[in-house]
Amino acid sequence: MQTFGLMKTGAGRVFSAIDKRLDRPESTRGERNGEGWRKILLAEDIDLFLYLEEAFFASETVDLMVARSGRKVLEMAVAERPDLVLLGLDLPEMAGDECCRRLKDIPALRSTPVILVAPHGQPEAMKRCLQAGCDDVVTRPVDRHLFLQIAGRFLNVPARTAPRASTRLRVHYGTGTQKLLVDYTVNLSTGGVFIEATEVLPAETPLSLEFSLPEGQRTIRCRGRVAWVNTSDQPVSPRLPPGMGVQFLDLSLEDLRTLREFIKKECLQPSW
DSSP: OEEOSEEEEETTEEEEOTTEEOOSOHHHHHHHTSTTOEEEEEESOHHHHHHHHHHHGGGTOEEEEEOSSHHHHHHHHHHHOOSEEEEESSOSSSOHHHHHHHHHHSGGGTTSOEEEEEETTOHHHHHHHHHTTOSEEEEESOOHHHHHHHHHHHHTOOOOOOOOEEOOOEEEEEOSSSOOEEEEEEEEOSSEEEEEOSSOOOTTOEEEEEEEOGGGOOEEEEEEEEEEEEOSSSOSSTTSOSEEEEEEOOOOHHHHHHHHHHHHHHHHSOOO
16 A cells, blocks of 8 residues: 655654555554554645644654545545545545545545635635535634644544743734834744733734744744733733733744754753
């Protein structure tokens, strides 16, 4: 059997296995995919793969398979019986909505959850998804945290908590109508950052952010939103100073990888 995509080979290490046969024997694969294991079949672009890899692979209980076309999805779904299928709407050889219909027409796969990914703000695309009989729809650009919540719900596998590093970085941020503000981070993860601030913005406020990692590694620029606020009179987390928890919304793949490597190194530093 062929696998199409990226396979985990150890903690935090991923290598390309596109169009190559698995080199582990069938018996080993059967044990690996026994009770407690989940399989995800993905036919979408690489950023969704990275989100899934980051959230679920560390639990060592999820196998992720990647198909290149709608026709290949059907072949792999019949052979592999995935626990969740994620389809882009516009796939080569067979559109995602048509692929979803055909999956639901196969008795053995009828109950397999199918999530379609559609462009935002296109009612006709959303109509196609709903008429295909999919179990849920996520729109692009994908809200990473919402996407992982949906995937975790269907898999009944909790997404892992992203590692968080205590670090003090100068961060510039603001809204489209507000002057740029400057404060300092308290901690940082690939999902977001806590910013110490005497004047906090309301929850759900959209932000643009810019900060640089130490030693000139990289300047991170992205959009975000205020997820929660911590005030001195009503502290959500008494351990933290007044400020805001900010969720990243559109980190690039390269920024996500850079942040992950930085946080990994910071978490390995001795505390003395």
